[in-house]
Amino acid sequence: MRFGVYLLVLLLANGELTTIYGQDGAAKNPKNTEPESLLQALRAPDSLKTLDKANIASELWEFYQSSSPEQLHLLSSATLRSGDSALFRTYNRRVLDLPINQTTAYAKGVAHWDLADFLKRSLPDSAFYHYQKAYGIFTEIPLEDTATHYPGVVLLDIANLKNGIKDYFGAERDQVEAINYFETTQRTDRLFNAYNSLAITQKDLNRFDKSLAYHQKAKSFISKSQKSKQALHAFINANNMASVYLSKKEYHTAFIQFDSLVNEKSFLQTKTLRYAKLLASRGYAGYLSGALSKEEALIDLRTSNQILDSIENNYAKARNYEYLARIWAKEGDTINSIAAASQAKSIAQTTQNNERLLSSLQFLTLMDKEHSTAHAKDYFRLAKEIAQKESDIQEKFALIRMETDDVIANNxxxxxxxxxxxxxxxxxxxxxxxxxxxxxxxxxxxxxxxxxxxxxxxxxxxxxxxxxxxxxxxxxxxxxxxxxxxxxxxxxxxxxxxxxxxxxxxxxxxxxxxxxxxxxxxxxxxxxxxIRTISHELNEASYGKVDNFMRSIQELIDNTKTASKDISIAFDHSEDFNWDGLPSETKINSYRIIQEGLSNCIKHSNCKNISVGFHSEKKNLTLTITDDGIGFNSKANKTGIGFKNIHSRTKKLSGLLHITSLPSKGTQIKVTFKKPSETSIVYPQTSKQPA
Known part of the structure; x- marks a missing residue:
């Protein structure tokens, strides 16, 4: 980046080095200051040569695109104010050509807005299109607190554009919508502008009382405006109300307000367009109300023209000459009146001030009897052209609005x-x-x-x-x-x-x-x-091994044999192991495995013989259930509830389940689990005492 070089040249050229550096010469946040200073240089119409502005714009584009693409709109707005239309169109187009996304949407919305402001006088239909695009973007994206008023302001710009083509009712709708938006979003600081715009539309519709009422409403919101703008808003409000009184032919009231504003020296500068127009309005209203003599009125109008000449503004002079024509007409001086009206007509033609051109032709038709027919023809021809042009633009507005509404509806x-x-x-x-x-x-x-x-x-x-x-x-x-x-x-x-x-x-x-x-x-x-016989009997009864757990299993097997008479079931178990010493959980799970295994053999295997074994083998206990039935493919998934139950019981025993089976070869279920430590006591089957 060559920000430093451009900035130094700029500041040295303008004698503004102190705006960047403090008294001690230390830089104040140059990263933020450099782009802003360059933007200020672009905004000043005559501060730099075209080539320098182009170079600065190029550097700013690269800077914002790489670091802050959401701020590219600053470049579009700065080039708009630069007065270099080619430079503006170049960088405005670059912003508009960016792909729209969350980062660039805001910048594109502002770029559409800038382009609409640029085109509103030369191509109002194109301006309307870009205002609509800006409004659509601003209403679709989240806006920062400093920009929440944008949708309402764009609506007012659209309303002003419609006023220019005499679509007053369309303008009125947009102004009311803007007011509702500002009220909904609590942006009361913007309600003065909204009500002021609505009051102007009412004046154009010759609804003078409504216009005054809305101006009074606008006046009530001046205190809500930014403090730096309150004096300006108060001036605008008083001036616009005076203009309504002038149109309403309440000349004395109009003169009092115009005169009060002219004497407000603390606010007005005497070499401005605003002051020039104010002098002309005071002189004209003062003469018509009788508050000023002809000479006093002419002084105000001539002074106004001198100010306009000094600032090279001919557009407003057409109105001044029309005021002069009407004053001379009232004085009965037809020659001076026609001369002033002709001057107003000529200036209006040169500055393309159609509104003033029509009123001048209408006045000349009445005053210039010799050429009244020509003036009338010119008047009707121009009125027709303007009406047709306004109608065409209104149709384009309607078409753009319809297409926009279709897009919105489709969206x-x-x-x-x-x-x-x-x-x-x-x-x-x-x-x-x-x-x-x-x-x-x-x-x-x-x-x-x-x-x-x-x-x-x-x-x-x-x-x-x-x-x-x-x-x-x-x-x-x-x-x-x-x-x-x-x-x-x-x-x-x-x-x-x-x-x-x-x-x-x-x-x-x-x-x-x-x-x-x-x-x-x-x-x-x-x-x-x-006695010895009884003693031996008692000894056998006391020390003889009676195994309840094995007896329960035997009863299960006996009951199963009784229920299935064609199947032989054999049961074999280790005689030298304390089966009753097993924990209850182990007994129950083992019993259930045998029960489920016998049930599967009887239901599914079509076997003739079943063998059940429960043996103690070193540190393990092994439970086997074997049949000579039809068997099955043991590699296939075993999804039956019976096998799931056996697997679940084996898991509770912390044991291993192994199922061996082949078609027509029978099936063996083998469960192996460790002996619990408390089952290590072994009782002999019999113990006879010596005689």
Whole structure:
């Protein structure tokens, strides 16, 4: 970037080095200052040569395009104010040719707005098109707080354009829409301009009272305007109200307001277009109201013309000469009146001021009797041309508006369709999620129900085991009671009888007593044998292994055999392992695996023989269920509920499941899992006590 070089040349040329550097010579944020200073140079019409401006514009384009494309509109606006139309069209076109996206949309909107301002006098229909494009962009994108008023301001520009072609009703609609927009967006600082514009339209429609009412409304919003603009807005408001009074032929009221404004020296500069027009209006209104003499009025008009000559503005002089013509006419000086009107006509023709040209021709038709026919023909010809031109432009406006409305309608339809599609997609997604949720919930419910059923089954098995244990305890107690009765009623009775008899024989030594004692000793030996027999029975009952878990499995197998009479079922298990020492969870899952395996064999295998084995092998326990049925391809997916249940039970045992099967070769289900540590106690099958 050569910002530094251009900036230094610019500042040295204009003697403005202090605008960049402070008193100590230190730079103040040059990154932000350099582009802004170059933009200021472009905005000043005569500050630089055309070549220098082109070079600066090129540098700024590269800068903004690479770092801040959203600010490219600054270059378009600066070149518009530069007065170099070719430079403006070049960079305005570059901005308009950018692809529209989130970054460039704002810049393109401002570029359309700039181009509309550039074309509004020469090509009002093209200007209308670009105003419409700018408005469409500004209403579609989010705007920063400093730009929220843009849509309303563009509407007012469109209204002013319509006023120029006498489409007053169209202008009125746009102005009302702008007012509503400013009120909705709470941009009350812009309502003065909106009501002022609406008041001017009412004046053009000869609705003078409405115009004054809207000017009063505008006046109430001056205090809401930016402070720097409040004095200007107050002047504009008073001047426009005075103009309405002048059109309404309330000359005295108009003169008072014009005179008050002329005497407001603190605001007006005497060498400006505004002051020149104000002097002419005061002189004309003062003369018609009688507040000023002819000479005083002529002084105001001549002074006004001198100011206009000094600022090289001929356009406004046509009105001044028409005012002079009317003053001379009222004075009865036809020659001077016709001369002034002819001068007004000539200036109006030169400056293409058609409105003033028509009023001058109309005045000459009445005053210049000798040439009234020619003036009348010129008047009607021009009026027809203007009317036709305005009609053509109005039709173009309508066509552009219609096409714009069609585009907006199509965009709205497209947006609505996209929203519909998005809604349908969202509905499908929601429905899909709903279906998935329902399915997942049903699966969860089924799993929960399955777990509940498993729990119920586990409780049944546990109750069965408890029942077996209770029966065993009941049998033991019954046997103990029988032994107790045997000892009490039999052996103890015999021993008591022997003791009593032997007590009577202790002191006797005869042969009979000796034989009786020998017989009693034999009797005692019989009692001893009986006691030994009872002792052995008690020992076997106490130490003999009674396996409730294996008995439960045997009962399951017996019940299965009873239900399936044509199938033989064998059960084999390790005898030297404490099966009842297994945890309840292990027993229940093992029992269920056997139950499910037997069920599958009977239902699906068409087998004749089933073998169930449950063995202790070092650190593992192995459960096998084998049949000689039709078999199946074990490599295929096993999706049946039975296999899933067996797999689930094996997983709970932290074991391994291995299924071996071939068609016509039978099936073997093998489950292997580690022994729980508390099952290491081994009881012998029998333990006989020594005699």
């Amino acid at each position: 709205a339809k497209l947006k609505k369709r996209n929203e519909l599609y998005a809604g349908l997609v969202l509905a499908i997604i929601v429905a899909g999620l709903g279906v998935v949720t329902i399915v997942v919930q049903r699966i969860k419910n089924q799993k929960l129900l399955f777990k509940q059923k498993q729990q119920e089954s586990n409780q049944e098995i546990y109750k069965l085991l408890l029942s077996q244990k209770e029966k065993l305890e009941e049998g033991k107690k019954s046997e103990q009671k029988r032994m107790s009765e045997e000892l009490h009623d039999g052996i103890l009775g015999q021993m008591l009888g022997i003791r009593l008899i032997m007590s009577g024989l202790n002191d006797r030594t005869d042969e009979d007593s000796i034989q009786q004692r020998a017989g009693l000793i034999d009797k005692l030996q019989e009692v001893e044998e009986e």
